[in-house]
Amino acid sequence: MSGYNLERLNFLVVDDNKHMRALVKTILHALGSKNVHEAADGADAFKELRHFPADIIICDWNMSPLDGLDFVRLVRTGKDSPNPFVPIIMLTGHTEMHRVIEARDAGVHEFLAKPISAKGLYSRVKSIIERPRPFIRAGLYFGPDRRRRQIDWKGSERRKNSMEMIPSKSAASAAPADEGGLSQAEVEALLNG
Protein backbone atom coordinates (compact mmCIF):
# COMPACT_ATOMS: atom_id res chain seq x y z
CA MET A 1 0.00 0.00 0.00
CA SER A 2 1.16 3.55 -0.58
CA GLY A 3 0.50 6.93 0.96
CA TYR A 4 1.91 10.38 1.57
CA ASN A 5 5.56 10.38 2.50
CA LEU A 6 6.08 12.95 5.26
CA GLU A 7 9.85 12.55 5.40
CA ARG A 8 10.65 15.98 3.96
CA LEU A 9 8.14 17.94 6.00
CA ASN A 10 9.38 20.12 8.85
CA PHE A 11 7.10 20.14 11.87
CA LEU A 12 7.17 22.54 14.79
CA VAL A 13 5.35 21.27 17.89
CA VAL A 14 4.42 23.96 20.39
CA ASP A 15 3.09 22.88 23.77
CA ASP A 16 3.99 23.86 27.32
CA ASN A 17 3.47 20.28 28.46
CA LYS A 18 6.57 18.21 27.71
CA HIS A 19 4.57 14.98 27.79
CA MET A 20 2.21 16.22 25.09
CA ARG A 21 5.20 17.28 23.02
CA ALA A 22 6.66 13.81 23.46
CA LEU A 23 3.40 12.20 22.36
CA VAL A 24 3.03 14.37 19.25
CA LYS A 25 6.69 13.85 18.35
CA THR A 26 6.34 10.09 18.73
CA ILE A 27 3.36 10.06 16.38
CA LEU A 28 5.11 12.24 13.79
CA HIS A 29 8.24 10.10 13.86
CA ALA A 30 6.10 6.98 13.53
CA LEU A 31 4.53 8.53 10.45
CA GLY A 32 7.95 9.01 8.90
CA SER A 33 8.78 12.63 9.78
CA LYS A 34 12.45 13.28 10.37
CA ASN A 35 12.46 16.96 11.23
CA VAL A 36 10.39 17.72 14.29
CA HIS A 37 11.37 20.70 16.41
CA GLU A 38 9.67 21.74 19.61
CA ALA A 39 8.94 24.85 21.60
CA ALA A 40 7.40 25.30 25.04
CA ASP A 41 5.34 28.42 24.34
CA GLY A 42 4.36 30.88 21.66
CA ALA A 43 7.30 33.21 22.24
CA ASP A 44 9.83 30.35 21.98
CA ALA A 45 8.06 29.06 18.89
CA PHE A 46 8.23 32.45 17.19
CA LYS A 47 11.98 32.55 17.85
CA GLU A 48 12.33 29.00 16.55
CA LEU A 49 10.57 29.94 13.33
CA ARG A 50 13.31 32.43 12.53
CA HIS A 51 15.80 29.66 11.84
CA PHE A 52 13.58 26.60 11.32
CA PRO A 53 11.45 26.68 8.16
CA ALA A 54 8.44 24.81 9.52
CA ASP A 55 6.02 23.40 6.94
CA ILE A 56 3.35 22.70 9.54
CA ILE A 57 2.97 24.00 13.09
CA ILE A 58 1.09 21.95 15.65
CA CYS A 59 0.24 24.29 18.45
CA ASP A 60 -1.44 23.99 21.83
CA TRP A 61 -3.88 26.68 22.96
CA ASN A 62 -3.13 27.03 26.69
CA MET A 63 0.37 28.33 27.13
CA SER A 64 2.02 31.27 28.80
CA PRO A 65 3.31 33.93 28.43
CA LEU A 66 2.18 33.84 24.78
CA ASP A 67 -0.76 31.48 24.30
CA GLY A 68 -1.67 29.57 21.16
CA LEU A 69 -4.09 32.15 19.79
CA ASP A 70 -1.71 35.06 20.32
CA PHE A 71 1.00 33.02 18.65
CA VAL A 72 -1.22 32.30 15.62
CA ARG A 73 -2.06 36.01 15.31
CA LEU A 74 1.63 36.89 15.58
CA VAL A 75 2.56 34.41 12.85
CA ARG A 76 -0.23 35.63 10.57
CA THR A 77 0.00 39.36 11.06
CA GLY A 78 3.25 40.13 12.91
CA LYS A 79 5.43 42.53 10.93
CA ASP A 80 8.49 40.34 11.43
CA SER A 81 6.73 37.00 10.91
CA PRO A 82 9.09 34.59 9.11
CA ASN A 83 6.19 32.79 7.39
CA PRO A 84 2.65 34.21 7.62
CA PHE A 85 1.33 31.41 5.36
CA VAL A 86 2.49 28.41 7.39
CA PRO A 87 -0.34 25.93 8.03
CA ILE A 88 -1.24 25.70 11.72
CA ILE A 89 -3.08 22.88 13.48
CA MET A 90 -4.55 24.00 16.79
CA LEU A 91 -4.38 21.24 19.36
CA THR A 92 -6.60 21.75 22.35
CA GLY A 93 -9.06 20.48 24.87
CA HIS A 94 -11.25 23.54 24.24
CA THR A 95 -13.83 22.41 21.72
CA GLU A 96 -16.76 24.66 22.59
CA MET A 97 -18.22 26.31 19.49
CA HIS A 98 -17.16 29.85 20.37
CA ARG A 99 -13.61 28.65 20.91
CA VAL A 100 -13.46 26.84 17.56
CA ILE A 101 -14.66 30.01 15.86
CA GLU A 102 -12.15 32.10 17.80
CA ALA A 103 -9.32 29.83 16.64
CA ARG A 104 -10.56 29.87 13.06
CA ASP A 105 -10.76 33.66 13.13
CA ALA A 106 -7.20 33.89 14.42
CA GLY A 107 -6.10 32.02 11.27
CA VAL A 108 -5.69 28.34 12.12
CA HIS A 109 -6.03 25.80 9.32
CA GLU A 110 -7.17 22.81 11.33
CA PHE A 111 -8.40 22.04 14.79
CA LEU A 112 -7.59 18.80 16.61
CA ALA A 113 -9.32 17.96 19.86
CA LYS A 114 -7.37 16.36 22.70
CA PRO A 115 -6.98 13.55 23.55
CA ILE A 116 -5.27 12.91 20.25
CA SER A 117 -4.62 9.77 18.22
CA ALA A 118 -2.28 9.00 15.33
CA LYS A 119 -5.24 8.74 12.97
CA GLY A 120 -6.68 12.05 14.12
CA LEU A 121 -3.39 13.89 13.70
CA TYR A 122 -2.67 12.35 10.31
CA SER A 123 -6.13 13.20 9.02
CA ARG A 124 -5.49 16.89 9.78
CA VAL A 125 -2.07 16.80 8.08
CA LYS A 126 -3.61 15.03 5.07
CA SER A 127 -6.33 17.63 4.87
CA ILE A 128 -3.72 20.41 4.72
CA ILE A 129 -1.82 18.58 1.97
CA GLU A 130 -4.87 17.80 -0.12
CA ARG A 131 -6.81 21.01 0.29
CA PRO A 132 -4.41 23.94 0.08
CA ARG A 133 -6.38 27.11 0.68
CA PRO A 134 -5.82 30.59 -0.61
CA PHE A 135 -5.23 33.26 1.98
CA ILE A 136 -7.54 36.16 2.49
CA ARG A 137 -6.96 39.66 3.70
CA ALA A 138 -10.30 41.11 4.74
CA GLY A 139 -10.55 43.88 7.28
CA LEU A 140 -8.44 42.83 10.24
CA TYR A 141 -8.39 39.19 9.18
CA PHE A 142 -5.43 37.62 7.45
CA GLY A 143 -5.37 33.85 7.17
CA PRO A 144 -6.57 30.86 5.24
CA ASP A 145 -9.89 31.18 3.46
CA ARG A 146 -12.47 30.40 6.11
CA ARG A 147 -14.92 29.12 3.52
CA ARG A 148 -13.14 26.11 2.11
CA ARG A 149 -15.66 25.42 -0.62
CA GLN A 150 -16.84 28.17 -2.87
CA ILE A 151 -20.46 27.63 -3.70
CA ASP A 152 -22.66 30.02 -5.61
CA TRP A 153 -25.31 29.84 -2.92
CA LYS A 154 -28.73 31.23 -3.74
CA GLY A 155 -30.47 30.22 -0.51
CA SER A 156 -30.66 31.98 2.82
CA GLU A 157 -27.42 32.66 4.74
CA ARG A 158 -28.20 30.30 7.59
CA ARG A 159 -24.58 29.88 8.63
CA LYS A 160 -23.99 33.60 8.65
CA ASN A 161 -27.15 34.12 10.66
CA SER A 162 -26.26 31.41 13.13
CA MET A 163 -22.74 32.86 13.52
CA GLU A 164 -24.32 36.17 14.47
CA MET A 165 -26.22 34.38 17.20
CA ILE A 166 -23.04 32.92 18.70
CA PRO A 167 -22.17 34.91 21.79
CA SER A 168 -19.00 36.94 21.80
CA LYS A 169 -16.11 35.76 23.98
CA SER A 170 -17.09 37.96 26.88
CA ALA A 171 -20.75 37.02 26.74
CA ALA A 172 -19.96 33.36 26.26
CA SER A 173 -17.53 33.29 29.13
CA ALA A 174 -20.38 34.06 31.50
CA ALA A 175 -21.65 30.52 31.18
CA PRO A 176 -19.00 28.26 29.73
CA ALA A 177 -20.06 25.32 31.85
CA ASP A 178 -23.38 25.23 30.08
CA GLU A 179 -21.70 24.55 26.76
CA GLY A 180 -20.72 21.06 25.87
CA GLY A 181 -17.57 20.67 23.79
CA LEU A 182 -18.04 19.76 20.15
CA SER A 183 -16.96 16.39 18.87
CA GLN A 184 -14.17 16.29 16.27
CA ALA A 185 -16.82 15.61 13.59
CA GLU A 186 -18.83 18.64 14.69
CA VAL A 187 -15.70 20.78 14.70
CA GLU A 188 -14.97 19.62 11.17
CA ALA A 189 -18.50 20.38 10.04
CA LEU A 190 -18.19 23.86 11.50
CA LEU A 191 -14.80 24.54 9.94
CA ASN A 192 -15.74 23.05 6.59
CA GLY A 193 -18.22 25.82 5.98
Next chain:
Amino acid sequence: MSGTSKPEFIQPPSTLKDKVAITNDGVDLDALEQAELLIAGMQGSYLEWVEEDLKKIYALYAQAQQETGSRKPVFKDIFSVAHDVKGQGGSFNYPLMTIIGNLLCRFLERLEAEDTEPKDSHMAVVKVHIDAMRLVISQRMEGEGGRAGDNLVRGLNAALSKIQPPKDPAKS
Protein backbone atom coordinates in the same frame (compact mmCIF):
# COMPACT_ATOMS: atom_id res chain seq x y z
CA MET B 1 -12.05 48.22 10.71
CA SER B 2 -12.68 48.23 7.03
CA GLY B 3 -15.49 45.71 7.22
CA THR B 4 -16.89 46.67 3.84
CA SER B 5 -13.61 46.56 1.88
CA LYS B 6 -13.33 43.85 -0.73
CA PRO B 7 -11.46 40.77 0.45
CA GLU B 8 -8.09 40.23 -1.19
CA PHE B 9 -7.26 36.63 -2.19
CA ILE B 10 -3.57 35.66 -1.99
CA GLN B 11 -2.07 32.37 -3.16
CA PRO B 12 0.55 31.13 -0.68
CA PRO B 13 4.00 30.97 -2.30
CA SER B 14 4.17 27.17 -1.95
CA THR B 15 2.01 24.27 -0.95
CA LEU B 16 2.92 21.10 0.86
CA LYS B 17 2.29 19.08 -2.28
CA ASP B 18 5.62 20.43 -3.53
CA LYS B 19 7.37 18.54 -0.72
CA VAL B 20 5.14 15.51 -0.24
CA ALA B 21 5.01 12.61 -2.68
CA ILE B 22 2.96 9.45 -2.59
CA THR B 23 5.39 6.56 -2.12
CA ASN B 24 5.22 2.88 -1.26
CA ASP B 25 6.63 3.58 2.18
CA GLY B 26 4.32 6.52 2.82
CA VAL B 27 1.59 6.66 5.47
CA ASP B 28 -0.98 3.94 4.87
CA LEU B 29 -3.36 2.10 7.17
CA ASP B 30 -0.59 -0.19 8.41
CA ALA B 31 1.60 2.79 9.28
CA LEU B 32 -1.28 4.34 11.19
CA GLU B 33 -1.91 1.10 13.07
CA GLN B 34 1.80 0.94 13.92
CA ALA B 35 1.70 4.50 15.19
CA GLU B 36 -1.33 3.71 17.36
CA LEU B 37 0.51 0.67 18.73
CA LEU B 38 3.47 2.87 19.52
CA ILE B 39 1.20 5.17 21.52
CA ALA B 40 -0.26 2.16 23.33
CA GLY B 41 3.32 1.17 24.14
CA MET B 42 3.78 4.53 25.87
CA GLN B 43 1.16 3.66 28.47
CA GLY B 44 3.84 2.93 31.10
CA SER B 45 5.31 6.39 30.59
CA TYR B 46 1.83 7.90 30.72
CA LEU B 47 1.21 6.30 34.12
CA GLU B 48 4.41 7.91 35.41
CA TRP B 49 3.42 11.29 33.95
CA VAL B 50 -0.10 11.18 35.33
CA GLU B 51 1.13 10.15 38.76
CA GLU B 52 3.30 13.28 38.72
CA ASP B 53 0.22 15.30 37.75
CA LEU B 54 -1.82 13.74 40.54
CA LYS B 55 0.85 14.58 43.10
CA LYS B 56 0.94 18.11 41.75
CA ILE B 57 -2.84 18.59 41.82
CA TYR B 58 -3.10 17.15 45.33
CA ALA B 59 -0.33 19.47 46.54
CA LEU B 60 -2.25 22.39 45.02
CA TYR B 61 -5.42 21.25 46.74
CA ALA B 62 -3.53 21.11 50.07
CA GLN B 63 -2.15 24.59 49.37
CA ALA B 64 -5.68 25.87 48.72
CA GLN B 65 -6.80 24.40 52.03
CA GLN B 66 -4.09 26.29 53.90
CA GLU B 67 -4.76 29.50 51.99
CA THR B 68 -5.84 32.33 54.23
CA GLY B 69 -6.52 34.78 51.42
CA SER B 70 -8.23 34.16 48.11
CA ARG B 71 -8.08 30.64 46.73
CA LYS B 72 -8.66 31.84 43.18
CA PRO B 73 -4.99 31.82 42.04
CA VAL B 74 -4.49 28.26 43.33
CA PHE B 75 -7.72 27.18 41.62
CA LYS B 76 -6.26 28.46 38.35
CA ASP B 77 -3.26 26.20 38.85
CA ILE B 78 -5.56 23.30 39.71
CA PHE B 79 -7.44 23.97 36.47
CA SER B 80 -4.20 23.88 34.52
CA VAL B 81 -3.25 20.42 35.83
CA ALA B 82 -6.82 19.10 35.38
CA HIS B 83 -6.71 20.37 31.81
CA ASP B 84 -3.52 18.38 31.15
CA VAL B 85 -5.05 15.26 32.69
CA LYS B 86 -8.15 15.71 30.54
CA GLY B 87 -6.09 16.13 27.38
CA GLN B 88 -3.97 13.02 27.82
CA GLY B 89 -5.97 10.18 29.38
CA GLY B 90 -7.92 9.18 26.28
CA SER B 91 -4.76 8.84 24.17
CA PHE B 92 -3.50 6.07 26.45
CA ASN B 93 -6.73 4.14 26.96
CA TYR B 94 -7.67 6.00 30.12
CA PRO B 95 -10.77 7.83 28.86
CA LEU B 96 -12.11 7.97 32.43
CA MET B 97 -9.28 10.38 33.25
CA THR B 98 -10.41 12.55 30.36
CA ILE B 99 -14.02 12.41 31.53
CA ILE B 100 -13.16 13.25 35.15
CA GLY B 101 -10.67 15.93 34.10
CA ASN B 102 -13.35 17.46 31.90
CA LEU B 103 -15.91 17.52 34.72
CA LEU B 104 -13.41 19.22 37.01
CA CYS B 105 -12.39 21.74 34.34
CA ARG B 106 -15.98 22.70 33.63
CA PHE B 107 -16.72 23.07 37.32
CA LEU B 108 -13.70 25.35 37.78
CA GLU B 109 -14.53 27.32 34.62
CA ARG B 110 -17.98 28.00 35.91
CA LEU B 111 -16.67 29.18 39.29
CA GLU B 112 -14.31 31.53 37.48
CA ALA B 113 -16.98 32.79 35.09
CA GLU B 114 -19.30 33.52 38.00
CA ASP B 115 -16.39 35.15 39.85
CA THR B 116 -17.09 32.95 42.86
CA GLU B 117 -14.61 32.88 45.71
CA PRO B 118 -13.95 29.14 46.30
CA LYS B 119 -15.52 28.01 49.56
CA ASP B 120 -15.05 24.81 51.58
CA SER B 121 -17.96 23.22 49.70
CA HIS B 122 -16.13 23.87 46.41
CA MET B 123 -12.97 22.43 47.90
CA ALA B 124 -14.90 19.26 48.70
CA VAL B 125 -15.96 18.95 45.04
CA VAL B 126 -12.37 19.40 43.88
CA LYS B 127 -11.28 16.75 46.38
CA VAL B 128 -13.75 14.12 45.13
CA HIS B 129 -12.53 14.65 41.58
CA ILE B 130 -8.90 14.27 42.63
CA ASP B 131 -9.78 11.15 44.63
CA ALA B 132 -11.64 9.73 41.63
CA MET B 133 -8.63 10.32 39.38
CA ARG B 134 -6.31 8.70 41.89
CA LEU B 135 -8.64 5.71 42.12
CA VAL B 136 -8.72 5.28 38.33
CA ILE B 137 -4.93 5.23 38.17
CA SER B 138 -4.29 3.15 41.29
CA GLN B 139 -6.84 0.54 40.15
CA ARG B 140 -5.62 0.75 36.53
CA MET B 141 -9.18 1.33 35.34
CA GLU B 142 -8.54 1.32 31.61
CA GLY B 143 -11.23 2.00 29.03
CA GLU B 144 -14.62 3.02 30.36
CA GLY B 145 -13.83 1.23 33.62
CA GLY B 146 -16.94 -1.00 33.53
CA ARG B 147 -19.56 -0.68 36.23
CA ALA B 148 -17.11 0.88 38.68
CA GLY B 149 -16.34 3.56 36.09
CA ASP B 150 -20.04 4.26 35.56
CA ASN B 151 -20.61 4.55 39.29
CA LEU B 152 -17.66 6.87 39.66
CA VAL B 153 -18.88 9.26 36.98
CA ARG B 154 -22.46 9.10 38.26
CA GLY B 155 -21.21 9.95 41.77
CA LEU B 156 -19.24 12.94 40.50
CA ASN B 157 -22.19 14.23 38.52
CA ALA B 158 -24.36 13.91 41.62
CA ALA B 159 -21.81 15.89 43.67
CA LEU B 160 -21.67 18.55 40.96
CA SER B 161 -25.41 18.94 40.60
CA LYS B 162 -25.73 19.24 44.37
CA ILE B 163 -23.41 22.23 44.48
CA GLN B 164 -24.18 23.65 41.03
CA PRO B 165 -27.73 22.86 40.04
CA PRO B 166 -28.13 22.95 36.26
CA LYS B 167 -29.55 26.25 35.10
CA ASP B 168 -33.23 26.20 34.32
CA PRO B 169 -33.31 26.82 30.56
CA ALA B 170 -36.73 28.45 30.93
CA LYS B 171 -35.15 31.13 33.12
CA SER B 172 -32.06 31.77 31.03
